[in-house]
Amino acid sequence: MVTIKDIARESGYSVSTVSRVLNHRNDVSPDAKKRIEEVVAEYHFVPNNNAKHLKQSNSKSIGVLVKGISNMLFASIVEEIQRMIEKTDYTVVVSYLDEDDDEVEQALLLCRERKPLGLLFLGGNPEYFKKGFAMVDLPCVLVTNLADKMDFSNLSSVATDDVAAAKCAVDALFEAGHQKIGILGGDIEKSYTSHLRFEGCLESFREHGRPFFPELCYEKARFSYGSAYRGMERLIRKYPDLTAVFAMSDVMAIGAIRALRDMDYRIPEDISVIGFDGTDLAEYYNPKLATIKQQYQTLATRSVEILFGQIELKKDRVHEIVPFEFVSGESIQKI
């Protein structure tokens, strides 16, 4: 392997001068710079990252923990994050975990093994962080969940206002004249997102003067097609005179619609459905799905910007809300 020593020998300068050129220092003569750059190009030399980071005791990597592996929105956000970080000299280490894995434990593991300079957390429950997060004293951004109640000085967050957004979804159903509305979401004990959206639902029910019986019209399922399918079956069985359903993700909405159709309900004539996330899928689905659009690009870019702000510029923590948007579709019918 060609090392900095080879470049030094070949260019006639010392190792440290080569290092200076490599790191774009300005305390080196134009002559030396030119000659060394020639040799570097000739030998296709690229410095060894391990040696570099060993000396600087700096991994230049950032960890991404994704909780909820089949979440399409997360997939889009992760992709965007990767694209952004790729442009810098950082590496990204992505770790996927199941909806019910212990995120804090995984985070600690990741930190011990890879020693990242910062952490990006998709879908984690801020409440859990109390448990053991103080241990990993790293800049960290919680993406898609607001952590403004947490008092870790290095924990930022970027998220959609889930309460308001879910309320907006259910409001839309009430405004279309629906009275018997079912909710299909995650486990509010485990998923903080589900918990918040549930709160939003409650608010809407309250505001519309409707009592809400969670045990009756809240059905929990995982955020996947199949699980939503089965959840919808249970929900409609318990509550057969439903005229509308709010599903807490587009994927769930689609699973629910398939279940309803298989039971010969027509969408939206018999039952209206609204989803959440606003992925491409919602727009192309049949019927075009009414949904709440989250700005996944903004979520991704802001979280990376904030994290780098904390790591490199020692900026303060930030809690940022990214606006959402109601997207009308063909899956809601006025009654």
Place this chain on the structure above:
Amino acid sequence: MVTIKDIARESGYSVSTVSRVLNHRNDVSPDAKKRIEEVVAEYHFVPNNNAKHLKQSNSKSIGVLVKGISNMLFASIVEEIQRMIEKTDYTVVVSYLDEDDDEVEQALLLCRERKPLGLLFLGGNPEYFKKGFAMVDLPCVLVTNLADKMDFSNLSSVATDDVAAAKCAVDALFEAGHQKIGILGGDIEKSYTSHLRFEGCLESFREHGRPFFPELCYEKARFSYGSAYRGMERLIRKYPDLTAVFAMSDVMAIGAIRALRDMDYRIPEDISVIGFDGTDLAEYYNPKLATIKQQYQTLATRSVEILFGQIELKKDRVHEIVPFEFVSGESIQKI
């Protein structure tokens, strides 16, 4: 930071004995092993990867290049690959590139910067490899494209037989009685996958005694909803008496269906559609999409296994075909 020296001092043994325990060597006494493991646990010590890899001049990382960023099948495969590699002591570096980026250049860049021990290539065109791949003399597996014609000794591949699978899709349309069949795929000049599937289409047309006019019934688009939507519009305009369409991905099929519906065609009554990939989406779409199911899990696991075989066991290159499956749906009507 706690280092191996601290553990050595604290346990009363030397650095090298600690190192031996850490690497599960068996030339160390049970006493020492026990004592050292205690101290390691107490201090939550994890060896510094940079130092380790520097000494071993071994990055223990594998690079994944993904060409075609919005390909849902690739997303699933990558996820699966990440999950597999996560269990080993390797790191994975994923690099996404656009459908029309230059993959070889990107591969070389990745190799120079990260020095991975092997490469996994999703959606690359084997033809391009001639250009500059010999330079990066690394074990490499082309996933979803067969490279049995390439004679690089360290280039393996795992793929679905695209020719046969596409033929199977078009056969299904012919067998349902269709005569005027349109094809919606990628650019056969640039996308090798599209090229192969196009060949499969040709074979089917030939076998059914039908002439095939690519300029008439082959419409090229990118593998995304929106692009397929516009492609379908053009296709139906050029060829208005179409009764069936084969779209080269499920996403494209769905984009096409939306375009057709917007022009008041009914699916499948007026036009039958068959997709490709067999993602969950196809099963839950409305109408349930007929498609060709690729075994994405097998593709992922086999490619990782083969790559590790080449890296660690110095095994020979392998070209492996993973079987596909025809999945019937509601989007095809017999006539």
Place this chain on the structure above:
DNA sequence: TCCATTTTTGTGAACTTTTACAAAAAAACC
């Protein structure tokens, strides 16, 4: 007990880079 083996442990060099510090060279001043 002594010697030959085997098992266990320690020493110190090596991996490649960065960087503090020192030294040399060049420039600027009188």
Place this chain on the structure above:
DNA sequence: GGTTTTTTTGTAAAAGTTCACAAAAATGGA
């Protein structure tokens, strides 16, 4: 020209591991 200042360069230590080799300890046989 001599002195000071600035610019440019080199030397050598350091980062945290692994590993070849040597040394020490334990074991076995006689």
